[in-house]
Amino acid sequence: MAEDIKKQIEKLRQELRTHDYLYYVLNQPEIPDQQYDRLFAQLRQLEQAHPQYITPDSPTQRVSERPIEGFGTIRHAIPMLSIDNTYNADDLRKFDERIAKGLEGADYDYVVELKIDGLAISLRYEKGILVNAATRGDGETGDDVTANVRTIKAIPLKLLSDSQIQETIEVRGEVYMPTKSFIALNRQKTESGEPLFANPRNAAAGSLKLLDSRITAQRNLSFFAYALGEVSQPLADEHWQVLHRFKKFGLPVHPNIKKAADIDEVIEICSSWEKERHHLDFQIDGMVIKVNSLDQQEILGATGRSPRWCISFKFPAEQAETIIESIEVQVGKSGILTPVAKFKPVLLAGTTVKSASLHNFDQVDRLDVRQGDTVIIEKAGEIIPQVVEVKKELRPVGTKPFKVPEKCPNCEGPVKKNENGAYLRCLNPNCLGQLKEKLRYFAGRDQMDIENLGPALIEQLVDTGLVKNFADIYKLQKEDILELERMAEKSATNVINAIDQSKNRPLWRFIAALGIRNIGTQTAEILADEFASLPKLMDAPIDCLQKIEQIGPVVAQNIYDYFRNEANRKVIDGLLTAGVKPVHQKEKKSDALAGKTIVVTGMLENFSRPQIEQTIKQFGGKTASSVSKNTDFVLAGAEPGSKLDKATQLGVKVIDEKEFLKMIGKI
């Protein structure tokens, strides 16, 4: 009996590991999410009933319950060297000449990989089980970040059985934060007045250095393996083969690794990625070029801190020069005042930009940026425009330093610096600027999704006094809207219909729409699943909130405090009285895409890469990475790549995002 249960537990674990592998490594999920969740729940139940069988490599044991005290250090069995940089084709050719000389005329080839802008990590597996994970540190010793690395689902806690599981194997790779998660995280930080991460690399590093791994688990970190550290038995003769063995172990390796026969081919691959990189859903800052043969790597050896057989090719940062037209101060939904630079529109890394957040007043002071200044704009992590330099020598005469506002530019209410001093907050609870932001967020696409209730209309509704809180939206009549400037009969009807339709949004959207500090859609979904009803969530005692695995103590306290506030409860009552009925529904099952193989290319407006893959999977479809005759259709976003040409060539159907949304019944 006991043996049976043990066997059953091990079987479930093995099944879950296989599905993680199919999802995170091969990108070819075979079962819908619900089925995965069922297997997971089954395993958790069995383990709870028989805790003696819980082992650290179980898929249920990724997140530790308690924060850690601090980070220990780990000495790397083999030092983690850094890689020398090159910036142009000439430097690459010089590198190739050194290789040719070092190998004394022997044949050689290269492997070219993407240089992911994240944090280098060394994972140590013993008998196939992840025993520790360390940052690079100074190359000799790094920080022990095992607890946090365990929360990254792309990293297997147990390697899949390959023909021979190694006694010891160290895998090196990059932990990174996908672009969408980075943007969402910074948006959340802006709202709560915390300092922002400058780029996805800092965000990944910061997330790995958290003392509470429950928070790390929410940061959507991911991983690609790219090199071998210590290993008991040689894995292969070539780096190329090592990467393929990694995949067999269940480790994610980026699909775009390429072999190159000579340096010309290397240069060609590098320059094609310089353009293609904007289509990835994570950031790369260059390419890494390695001599393929491990024997030859050994012959070439290392100089001091970096290997001779490997070099990186860094992409140039894209910059543009423009002139500041004004510096405006905006008030956010929690009252934070943010200075924003408005400048002459300029083309930067493929898009036209005309404004950049200056983050806070210390930053404005540091840059001493003024109206009329000529400035250099760069995209932080290639995503968010930033003012990086003020050309003071070009400053026109008579400019004045920017003055930090002494009152809220919107309501003229009092302002106060927050604890760490960098942020100013409007203290007026009735600030209309804050209210407008709250309403915009409430009606936003990821919350109540009220399509025709845009910023301009919200502005008018608040200014005329028609809407003073969320509930007032649902009391609006068509006549009210018609009285506003420039509103025609048809648009007024559309607005009223959209508001009406939003009354029955799922519970998680409703929770997200309230704008509780640090609660984004993801946490809202967790809360909806956990409590399944609004009253239960509102009355949840603090220990009940703290017990939820994926929610940290600070966030639990925020939720608790929010629902203990009389004013908040009154607004929610008002919403319910006005006919809003948030219901919890388990994700509806649909087989709209059953049996379909779909290739996605280009940038989508509504989905990041993982999200679209997840969605296709949820609706019973399958994603593939390349177009073939077996492809049912290609979903093409903005700036599609060569996959689109291939589709046209093979006569495979191509659809756009709108058509896709229709297919799955979202519009």
Ligand SMILES: [Zn+2]
């Ligand atoms: Zn204000």
